[in-house]
Amino acid sequence: MGAFEGKKVIVGITGSIAAYKTCFLIRELVKAGATVKVVATSSALDFVGGITLSTLSKNEIITDLNMNHSWQNHVELGIWADLFVIAPASANTLAKAANGICDSALLAVYLSSKCPVFWAPSMDLDMWAHPATKSNIQKIISYGNHIIPVGDGELASGLHGKGRMAEVEDILQFLSQFLSK
Numbered sequence: 001m002g003a004f005e006g007k008k009v010i011v012g013i014t015g016s017i018a019a020y021k022t023c024f025l026i027r028e029l030v031k032a033g034a035t036v037k038v039v040a041t042s043s044a045l046d047f048v049g050g051i052t053l054s055t056l057s058k059n060e061i062i063t064d065l066n067m068n069h070s071w072q073n074h075v076e077l078g079i080w081a082d083l084f085v086i087a088p089a090s091a092n093t094l095a096k097a098a099n100g101i102c103d104s105a106l107l108a109v110y111l112s113s114k115c116p117v118f119w120a121p122s123m124d125l126d127m128w129a130h131p132a133t134k135s136n137i138q139k140i141i142s143y144g145n146h147i148i149p150v151g152d153g154e155l156a157s158g159l160h161g162k163g164r165m166a167e168v169e170d171i172l173q174f175l176s177q178f179l180s181k
């Protein structure tokens with residue numbers, strides 16, 4: 001993955017069971033030579049531990065918990081990055097981003113970011129199929145952001161259908177193809 005060598009990447013994580021996969025994504029990006037900074041919602045930290053994320057990324061993570069102390073950092077981070085990938089992207093955070101809502105550190109970084117932004121949605125099939133989600137995805141695309149296609153298969157709920165977060169290798173492939181263009 002030579003495409004990631006020397007790249008500055010923000011990895012955003014929201015509250016979805018797929019958050020555990022993001023640990024592998026961070027590890028692969030770091031191994032490939034990227035500098036990775038993680039911004040996690042409070043809900044994401046119910047799914048995966050902050051110590052795991054900071055250890056894998058080799059950087060302190062940014063969360064809503066430290067938001068008050070480093071507001072300026074969120075703006076700087078948005079400008080610093082070459083790439084921002086939000087994986088998993090919950091229906092909630094997608095909806096907020098589509099509408100310019102800024103009530104988490106992750107959304108503050110999103111609104112401040114100048115780099116290409118990639119969303120890897122992750123949700124149950126009915127959430128994914130809902131007209132509100134479809135409309136939010138279209139809005140996000142209209143802002144010039146990129147949507148990494150969801151998978152079709154077994155979901156954490158036990159149901160089958162569309163809505164699974166793309167596999168880590170597919171996310172890496174999607175990003176590296178973009179970078180090598």
Ligand SMILES: Cc1cc2nc3c(=O)[nH]c(=O)nc-3n(C[C@H](O)[C@H](O)[C@H](O)COP(=O)(O)O)c2cc1C
Nearest residue numbers: 014015016017041043044090091092093122123124
């Ligand atoms: C066990 C569990 C799994 C969840 N999985 C998802 C999911 O895959 N996708 C999603 O959009 N929301 C999921 N949710 C709901 C979100 O966690 C919830 O909407 C939360 O407020 C998202 O916050 P955030 O967008 O700030 O991270 C799940 C909730 C629970 C309790």
